[in-house]
Amino acid sequence: EPEVTQTPSHQVTQMGQEVILRCVPISNHLYFYWYRQILGQKVEFLVSFYNNEISEKSEIFDDQFSVERPDGSNFTLKIRSTKLEDSAMYFCASSQQTGVGNSPLHFGNGTRLTVT
Amino acid sequence: GNSVTQMEGPVTLSEEAFLTINCTYTATGYPSLFWYVQYPGEGLQLLLKATKADDKGSNKGFEATYRKETTSFHLEKGSVQVSDSAVYFCAQINNAGNMLTFGGGTRLMVKP
Numbered sequence: 463e464p465e466v467t468q469t470p471s472h473q474v475t476q477m478g479q480e481v482i483l484r485c486v487p488i489s490n491h492l493y494f495y496w497y498r499q500i501l502g503q504k505v506e507f508l509v510s511f512y513n514n515e516i517s518e519k520s521e522i523f524d525d526q527f528s529v530e531r532p533d534g535s536n537f538t539l540k541i542r543s544t545k546l547e548d549s550a551m552y553f554c555a556s557s558q559q560t561g562v563g564n565s566p567l568h569f570g571n572g573t574r575l576t577v578t
Numbered sequence: 579g580n581s582v583t584q585m586e587g588p589v590t591l592s593e594e595a596f597l598t599i600n601c602t603y604t605a606t607g608y609p610s611l612f613w614y615v616q617y618p619g620e621g622l623q624l625l626l627k628a629t630k631a632d633d634k635g636s637n638k639g640f641e642a643t644y645r646k647e648t649t650s651f652h653l654e655k656g657s658v659q660v661s662d663s664a665v666y667f668c669a670q671i672n673n674a675g676n677m678l679t680f681g682g683g684t685r686l687m688v689k690p
């Protein structure tokens with residue numbers, strides 16, 4: 463069964479550094495998402511992306527964050543200047559249509575980001 | 579705004595025990611509701627869903643019924659196995675269908 467893949471599985475970076483988290487969504491999916499889960503807390507929505515633009519974003523997704531689909535297969539999340547509180551598990555997801563009814567979101571295994 | 583509240587864990591059960599994990603939601607209208615499961619070291623997997631009131635989602639012996647009158651979507655399983663040990667997340671989707679709101683997750687531990 464096709465799956466969403468994320469790399470790396472664990473990323474350690476120093477505060478203030480830029481980090482790029484990478485995702486390869488399922489190939490025939492059109493909608494892409496990033497979520498994050500701070501240790502011991504809820505899974506929180508960050509952003510959704512369709513047709514090469516952001517369709518929805520949360521208040522967490524401020525100017526330090528950006529997303530890009532640089533080619534036909536990758537979907538990336540960039541954090542420009544990481545803060546300690548950005549340490550979390552970041553999940554990429556994709557869906558064929560918007561995630562209602564018969565088109566659920568498929569999640570990757572996540573990238574654990576540790577900011578020191 | 580929309581929110582999802584589920585019972586805090588951990589829930590510890592013996593094998594073959596009955597499981598209930600409570601979930602309630604607040605929303606404008608009638609969102610689709612989901613249960614996701616996260617096994618250790620893995621991502622979130624869709625377990626089951628219900629898209630309208632009184633629908634029952636089911637998968638792998640788990641069931642949940644969309645109750646509009648109590649705004650609930652409780653997860654149940656008649657006989658849990660050790661392999662069911664995981665974190666379970668209740669979620670709803672917004673009207674545009676592009677944003678899931680998750681509950682806090684409930685860790686289930688099943689002992690042999």
